[in-house]
Amino acid sequence: MAVEWYLVLSALLFATGAAGVLLRRSPLVVLLCLELMLNAGNLALLAFARSTGTQDGHVFALVVMVVAACEVVVGLGLIVAMFRRRLPLNVDEFRGLKG
Amino acid sequence: MEEVVFFAGAIGALGGAIAVVALQNPFYSVLALVVHLVALAGLFLTLHAEFIAAAQVVVYAGAVMVLYVFVAAYVGGVEEPEWEPITGQRFLAPAIAVALFIELSIAILGTGLKAIGNEGPTIPLGFGSPEAIGTLMLERFLIAFEAASILLLIAAVGAIVLAGRKVPDASRNVHRTGPEEASDIGG
Numbered sequence: 001m002a003v004e005w006y007l008v009l010s011a012l013l014f015a016t017g018a019a020g021v022l023l024r025r026s027p028l029v030v031l032l033c034l035e036l037m038l039n040a041g042n043l044a045l046l047a048f049a050r051s052t053g054t055q056d057g058h059v060f061a062l063v064v065m066v067v068a069a070c071e072v073v074v075g076l077g078l079i080v081a082m083f084r085r086r087l088p089l090n091v092d093e094f095r096g097l098k099g
Numbered sequence: 100m101e102e103v104v105f106f107a108g109a110i111g112a113l114g115g116a117i118a119v120v121a122l123q124n125p126f127y128s129v130l131a132l133v134v135h136l137v138a139l140a141g142l143f144l145t146l147h148a149e150f151i152a153a154a155q156v157v158v159y160a161g162a163v164m165v166l167y168v169f170v171a172a173y174v175g176g177v178e179e180p181e182w183e184p185i186t187g188q189r190f191l192a193p194a195i196a197v198a199l200f201i202e203l204s205i206a207i208l209g210t211g212l213k214a215i216g217n218e219g220p221t222i223p224l225g226f227g228s229p230e231a232i233g234t235l236m237l238e239r240f241l242i243a244f245e246a247a248s249i250l251l252l253i254a255a256v257g258a259i260v261l262a263g264r265k266v267p268d269a270s271r272n273v274h275r276t277g278p279e280e281a282s283d284i285g286g
Contacts, residue, residue: 001105001145004207009109009142011203013116019196020120023189028125028171032132036116039139039159042151049227050146053220058232059240061151065158066247070254072163076170077261083174092184 006047013040025090027082031075038068104145111138124176129167136160148227 013036020033042061049057082089115135119128136159143152185191225231236244 001101005105005109006142006146007207008204009112011200011207012113014203015196015200016113016116016120018199019193022192022195023120026125028167028174029119029128032119032125032128032167035132036119036135039136042155043139043142046143046146046148046151049148050222053222053226055227055231055235056240058148058151058227059236059243061148062154062232062236063240063243063247065154066251069158069163070250072166073254073258074261076166077258079170079174081261089174095184 003047003051006050007044010040010044010047013037013043025092027075027079027089027091027094030091031072031079034071034075035068038064038071101145104141108138108142108145111135112142114138125174126168126171126176129164129171132167133160133164136164147222150227150229150232 017033017036017040020036021030024030024033042064045057045061045064049055049061079089087093112135115131115133115138118131119135122128122131136155140152140155140160143149143155183189
């Protein structure tokens with residue numbers, strides 16, 4: 001398979017994730033859509049690693065997975081904290097960062 | 100053969116991604132994301148990234164998704180109100196996503212990169228193996244590796260701070276009066 005197939009698929013997945021981030025209100029689903037976008041980036045990195053025959057893209061993909069894990073930890077911690085304070089779980093309600 | 104695997108993986112990944120966005124119940128969205136991640140791991144295998152594919156299934160589809168399932172079950176279903184802060188947001192957002200896809204496709208297919216149109220060079224034995232990636236990570240990308248470990252440490256500390264419940268100490272329990280205590284109960 002030519003590399004451009006993978007790149008177009010990666011663009012499609014990224015656009016799907018972006019649509020989810022813009023559409024959905026639940027912070028949990030917004031985090032899931034962020035995962036979609038990060039994974040689309042991973043796919044593009046690995047496709048380029050295959051096309052150039054070097055393995056640098058693999059290291060990049062691993063670092064992206066580490067960043068995604070950190071984002072999950074902090075994001076889910078925030079969601080649980082919001083739920084315990086009985087704040088509404090709706091990203092539109094959290095336009096200000098204060099309190 | 101590779102085409103079959105690619106299109107099967109692509110359909111799985113894209114179907115999972117659309118299901119994540121479209122399904123109303125967050126729990127089902129998490130399960131759709133697991134489907135997406137496993138299909139994506141199959142695509143990584145066709146790109147000869149065996150170690151990343153294994154890490155994807157074990158770390159992502161395994162550990163991270165279990166965390167998501169726990170939180171989705173804890174928080175439960177969230178009703179999303181009809182009210183929109185920007186008028187016509189539900190039509191504007193897919194339009195922006197389609198525009199983003201078209202723009203990315205133009206950028207990808209119109210690029211001058213010579214390597215785009217072919218399958219890439221023949222790869223050496225051990226391409227994408229844990230040994231090769233580990234050597235690369237601890238020699239050439241050592242600073243990135245250390246930065247990632249520091250980021251993980253900061254995230255762990257942040258999670259503890261966020262989840263930390265205030266310990267009620269004995270001195271405050273003696274003269275607990277008034278509603279100002281109520282703000283601490285939730286956190």
